[in-house]
């Protein structure tokens with residue numbers, strides 16, 4: 512038989528698991544042996560409101576299939592209560608999938624403080640609160656797997672989604688940092704930008720493509736990234752409709768100017784091709800890699816009163 516990656520004995524929290532992608536994740540993990548906390552406050556797409564039925568239905572479906580699950584109805588803003596549910600019912604926690612989300616699409620000129628704040632609160636603060644509570648557990652047991660949910664709307668920008676796009680890019684920065692801080696505790700954190708037909712996207716998609724964009728065609732990548740056997744951390748992945756691919760930063764070869772008065776806007780213009788030329792690309796993965804630019808050497812060559820090395824602490828001490 513082909514290898515099957517299983518989650519027996521593992522406890523998994525999925526936030527926003529009452530529908531869409533979260534529901535698909537929850538059903539899958541349960542079918543592979545995990546005990547699942549199905550979190551969902553049952554909110555309308557634009558946020559607010561509350562109903563237990565979304566989470567309850569998913570829990571029922573899992574139990575009907577012989578799996579283990581429990582519902583939690585707290586907002587992700589109360590992440591510690593969600594983690595408590597896992598500990599109380601199943602005694603441990605291994606995987607956290609930050610998936611809950613809301614939308615308040617508006618062109619930027621019409622975007623209110625409320626539209627901005629609510630979206631930041633659920634996606635960014637919610638991921639922070641839930642992950643913070645899980646982090647303590649993961650650190651103590653020296654094991655944890657975390658998923659952040661980003662979006663093409665953040666990675667590339669999308670009309671009408673200034674609030675959502677910024678929150679979604681913020682969780683990428685969050686994920687990158689947790690990957691670094693978690694490394695020595697065997698805590699891995701990756702970000703996925705899913706594409707799936709759900710109530711969040713159905714109005715934006717032609718009917719024919721909705722079939723191939725079933726949320727269950729996102730699940731395998733998320734499951735793999737959170738499996739004990741997966742070494743990956745600090746990655747960003749696009750996944751949907753059976754497609755999966757990793758993304759990374761690419762830096763142009765660039766140009767090193769003299770750190771003196773000759774470094775003018777006109778000099779920038781004159782070197783624009785080199786600054787923006789990706790023919791000899793570099794793929795930086797950590798903040799320490801600015802040393803590659805020879806910054807410290809060049810700082811030493813400056814007149815002593817012109818600059819101090821104090822601003823050049825690139826060590827990644829935690």
Ligand code: NAI
Nearest residue numbers: 527531532552553554586587610611612662706707709711
């Ligand atoms: P969905 O609207 O079907 O699911 C989101 C779930 O989160 C809902 O069940 C909702 O009740 C729940 N929720 C909302 N606020 C909550 C809160 N404060 N606490 C707990 N639960 C809350 O949407 P979908 O498509 O399944 O989205 C899941 C995630 O994937 C979201 O983070 C979304 O931004 C992201 N995403 C989805 C894409 C897609 O193509 N469907 C594209 C890019 C990102």
